[in-house]
Amino acid sequence: MESDNHEGTDKENLEGIEIEREEGVEKEVEEKIGKKRILRGKWAVIAMIVGILASIFHFYTAGFGILLTFEQRSVHLAFLMFLAFIMFPLTSGQKDKGKVPWYDIVLALLAVASMLYIYFNHEAIVRRAGRPTTEDLVMGTIAIIMVLEATRRTINIALPLIAVLFLGYAFLGPHMPGPLAHRGYSLTRVVGHQFLTTEGIFGIPIGVSATFVYLFVLFGTVLEQSGIGNYLIKAVFAALGHQRGGPAKAAVVTSGLMGMISGSSIANTVTTGSFTIPLMKKMGFSSEVAGGVESAASTNGQFLPPIMGAAAFIMIEFTGYSYVYIISAAFLPAILAYVAIFGMVHIESIKQGISGLSREEKDPLIPTLLRGIYFLIPIAVLIYLLVIVRSTPFRAAYESIWVAIFVSLLVKIFLYYWCRRKNWTPGSVKEEDLPIDPTRESKGGLFSIGEVNKAFWKELGEAFADGAHKMVTVAMACACAGIIIGVVSMTGLGLRMSSLLVRIGRGSLFLTLLLTVFASVLLGMGIPTTAKYVMLATLVAPALVELGVPLIAAHLFILYFGVKADVTPPVALAAYAAAGVSGGDPFMSGVQGFKFSLAALLLPFIFVYNPVLLMIDATIPQVVWAAITALIGMFAWSAGIENFLFTRTSWLERIALFGFGLIVVITGLTNDIIGLVGLAAVYVWQRRKAGLPLLPKLFRSDEES
Missing domain, CATH: 1.20.1270 (Substrate Binding Domain Of Dnak; Chain:A; Domain 2)
Known part of the structure; x- marks a missing residue:
C-alpha cells in the first residue's frame, strides 16, 4: 500500500528539523510576512518597556478593580496606539531600518494625546453630553484619523477603508437609494458620536478588548514563554507520529491545542508550523499541501473554546448569553471541524502512500506526557474556574495568570536544586537527563539562585511585553470596528440591512444562509476575527434571527464563515503565513487550505437546521x-x-x-x-x-x- 520512498524518516532528518526550528524559523517567518518594524537599540527597549507597563496596567486593574468605562478604554488605547505607531512603519519598505522616524513619533504622541484627553476630561464630557466644544471636536477628529491610520498599518487597508465608507454613509444619507436612505448627519454630530460616547471608538469592541481579551492574551503569552508550545508539539508527536501521515495529523491536533491559547490563525500557523511543516515535507507531502494542512488547522483554532479568537467575549455583549453557555455551544462543532480536517489528512496520506515515523524515531508517549504535565496546571485551573466555580472570565483569567507565573517559578527552583544535587556544571547537563521539560532559559541547567531569579524575571518581562505587542492588532481592529458600529447605531443601518437580506433571500432560510456565507467570507477577508465578527453580528446576524434561527446558532454561523476567510483565496492570510514557512506557492497553499476546510463547511448548516x-x-x-x-x-x-x-x-x-x-x-x-x-x-x-x-x-x- 505504501511506496518505498516513505518507509520512515531517519534520525538525521529529525535532528535537522530540530536544528531548523532552533535557528529561529518562527521569528524569520514573522519578519518576512509581517508588517512589524524590526526595532533595534533604544527603540526595542522602549517598545518592551511600554508593553510591560501596558500589561501591568491591565493586570493590576483586573485584580483591584477596573477603572470607569472611559478611563479604562482610553488608557488601553493610549498604550496600544503608541505601540502601533512605533512598531509598524508607514510602508512595508521601512520595516527593516531599525529606528522610528520623527513623523511616526509625532503621530504616536498625537494618538496618545487624543486618548488621554478623554481620560482627563471624561467627567466634563459626560456633564456637557450633546454639546461638544471646539476642543472636543478637534481631538475627536485627530482620534478618528489616528485610529484609521493605526489600523491600516497594523492590519491592512481593507478595514479602515470599510470604516471610511461607513463614515461617508453617515454624511450622505439623503443621497442613498431606497431602503438605505436616511436624513444625514453633520460633522459635529458624527465626531461627537464616535469620540464622546460609548457607541463609537469606545464602544463594546474596545471595552471587551480592554478587559477580557487582554487578560486571555496575556495568559496565553505567559504560557507560551514558559515553553508550553514545545511540550504540546512533543506530546502530540509522541501520540500520533507513528500513524499514517502522522506529522500532518499531529499538526492538526497541535494547532488545535495552540489555537485554544493563541486565538490567532496567523500566530498559530507560524508557531506550530515552524516545526510541523518541515516534518510534513520530510515525510513526502508537497510544500503546498503541508502549508494547506497547517493553515486549515490553525484557522479552526479561532472557533475553538476557550478563546475563540477573542470573539467569544464580544459575543457575550451581543447576545447576552453567559460565557459558559457560549463555549458549551461552540465546543462540539469545533471538535467535529477538527475531526473533519483529520479525516481529510488521513485520506490524503493514503492517496499519496505516506507513512508515519517508526516507533524508534518518536519519543515514548507516557514519559513525554509526564515530563511536562505541569504545563497543563494553569489551563486546568482556568477550566475549573470557568466551568465548575462559574467565575467571570475576567476573574478566571486573572487568577489563572497568577497560577501560570507561580508554576513557572516553581519549575525553575526545582531545576536549580536538581542540578545542585547532581553536582552538574554549566554545559554538562543534557535536556533528556532532566526529570521535567525545561524552559528556554533552563536547557543547560540553573546553577545559582541568581540565574533562577534572572531567568524568571526575564521570562515574565518578555511574556508581559509580548502580550501587549500581540494586543496591538486586536485593539486597533476593535477600535476601527467601533467606528463602523457607531455609524450603524446612529443611522439604523442594521435594521435596514436585515430587511434587505431577508427581501433578497425571498424569505427562504437556505438562500439567506448562502447570502450570509458570501457576506461573511467577503467581509472577513484580511480582517482579524474580532473585527469581522463585530461587523457581521451588527449587519448580518439579525436577518438570520428574523427567519427563526436561534440567536446563538446565528452568531456562531457568521463567526465560523468569517474565520474561514483566513484560508479562502485570494486573501488567505493564514495560508500566506504557512507558505512563508514551507517555501511553497502562497496562492496554491491557500487553495489547499480551503480544500482541507471544505468538509467542515457543512457544520454551520448542520447546527442551524x-x-x-x-x-x-x-x-x-x-x-x-x-x-x-x-x-x-x-x-x-x-x-x-x-x-x-x-x-x-x-x-x-x-x-x-x-x-x-x-x-x-x-x-x-x-x-x-x-x-x-x-x-x-x-x-x-x-x-x-x-x-x-x-x-x-x-x-x-x-x-x-
Whole structure:
C-alpha cells in the first residue's frame, strides 16, 4: 500500500528539523510576512518597556478593580496606539531600518494625546453630553484619523477603508437609494458620536478588548514563554507520529491545542508550523499541501473554546448569553471541524502512500506526557474556574495568570536544586537527563539562585511585553470596528440591512444562509476575527434571527464563515503565513487550505437546521447521535472532496458520497437511515473495488499501519 520512498524518516532528518526550528524559523517567518518594524537599540527597549507597563496596567486593574468605562478604554488605547505607531512603519519598505522616524513619533504622541484627553476630561464630557466644544471636536477628529491610520498599518487597508465608507454613509444619507436612505448627519454630530460616547471608538469592541481579551492574551503569552508550545508539539508527536501521515495529523491536533491559547490563525500557523511543516515535507507531502494542512488547522483554532479568537467575549455583549453557555455551544462543532480536517489528512496520506515515523524515531508517549504535565496546571485551573466555580472570565483569567507565573517559578527552583544535587556544571547537563521539560532559559541547567531569579524575571518581562505587542492588532481592529458600529447605531443601518437580506433571500432560510456565507467570507477577508465578527453580528446576524434561527446558532454561523476567510483565496492570510514557512506557492497553499476546510463547511448548516449540536434543548442521547451522524456525513464529504476512499472513486461514487453525506446530517430518523444505508453501500463497493477484506484489521503491525 505504501511506496518505498516513505518507509520512515531517519534520525538525521529529525535532528535537522530540530536544528531548523532552533535557528529561529518562527521569528524569520514573522519578519518576512509581517508588517512589524524590526526595532533595534533604544527603540526595542522602549517598545518592551511600554508593553510591560501596558500589561501591568491591565493586570493590576483586573485584580483591584477596573477603572470607569472611559478611563479604562482610553488608557488601553493610549498604550496600544503608541505601540502601533512605533512598531509598524508607514510602508512595508521601512520595516527593516531599525529606528522610528520623527513623523511616526509625532503621530504616536498625537494618538496618545487624543486618548488621554478623554481620560482627563471624561467627567466634563459626560456633564456637557450633546454639546461638544471646539476642543472636543478637534481631538475627536485627530482620534478618528489616528485610529484609521493605526489600523491600516497594523492590519491592512481593507478595514479602515470599510470604516471610511461607513463614515461617508453617515454624511450622505439623503443621497442613498431606497431602503438605505436616511436624513444625514453633520460633522459635529458624527465626531461627537464616535469620540464622546460609548457607541463609537469606545464602544463594546474596545471595552471587551480592554478587559477580557487582554487578560486571555496575556495568559496565553505567559504560557507560551514558559515553553508550553514545545511540550504540546512533543506530546502530540509522541501520540500520533507513528500513524499514517502522522506529522500532518499531529499538526492538526497541535494547532488545535495552540489555537485554544493563541486565538490567532496567523500566530498559530507560524508557531506550530515552524516545526510541523518541515516534518510534513520530510515525510513526502508537497510544500503546498503541508502549508494547506497547517493553515486549515490553525484557522479552526479561532472557533475553538476557550478563546475563540477573542470573539467569544464580544459575543457575550451581543447576545447576552453567559460565557459558559457560549463555549458549551461552540465546543462540539469545533471538535467535529477538527475531526473533519483529520479525516481529510488521513485520506490524503493514503492517496499519496505516506507513512508515519517508526516507533524508534518518536519519543515514548507516557514519559513525554509526564515530563511536562505541569504545563497543563494553569489551563486546568482556568477550566475549573470557568466551568465548575462559574467565575467571570475576567476573574478566571486573572487568577489563572497568577497560577501560570507561580508554576513557572516553581519549575525553575526545582531545576536549580536538581542540578545542585547532581553536582552538574554549566554545559554538562543534557535536556533528556532532566526529570521535567525545561524552559528556554533552563536547557543547560540553573546553577545559582541568581540565574533562577534572572531567568524568571526575564521570562515574565518578555511574556508581559509580548502580550501587549500581540494586543496591538486586536485593539486597533476593535477600535476601527467601533467606528463602523457607531455609524450603524446612529443611522439604523442594521435594521435596514436585515430587511434587505431577508427581501433578497425571498424569505427562504437556505438562500439567506448562502447570502450570509458570501457576506461573511467577503467581509472577513484580511480582517482579524474580532473585527469581522463585530461587523457581521451588527449587519448580518439579525436577518438570520428574523427567519427563526436561534440567536446563538446565528452568531456562531457568521463567526465560523468569517474565520474561514483566513484560508479562502485570494486573501488567505493564514495560508500566506504557512507558505512563508514551507517555501511553497502562497496562492496554491491557500487553495489547499480551503480544500482541507471544505468538509467542515457543512457544520454551520448542520447546527442551524439541527441545533442539537449546539446542545440547545437536547438530551445527551440526542447530542451523541447528532454528533455521530455529523461525523459520518463530514467524513463522507472528505472522501468525496479527495475523490478517494479506499481507492479512487468514480463520478457516481463521488456523487453518492456527497449526497448521502448530506442526507445523513439532516434532522430526522428516516433521513439518517437512508443516508447510512447509502454510505454503507459505497463503503462495501469501495472495499471490494480496492481488493480489501470487507472488515479492516483492528490491529496491524507497524509495516501495515
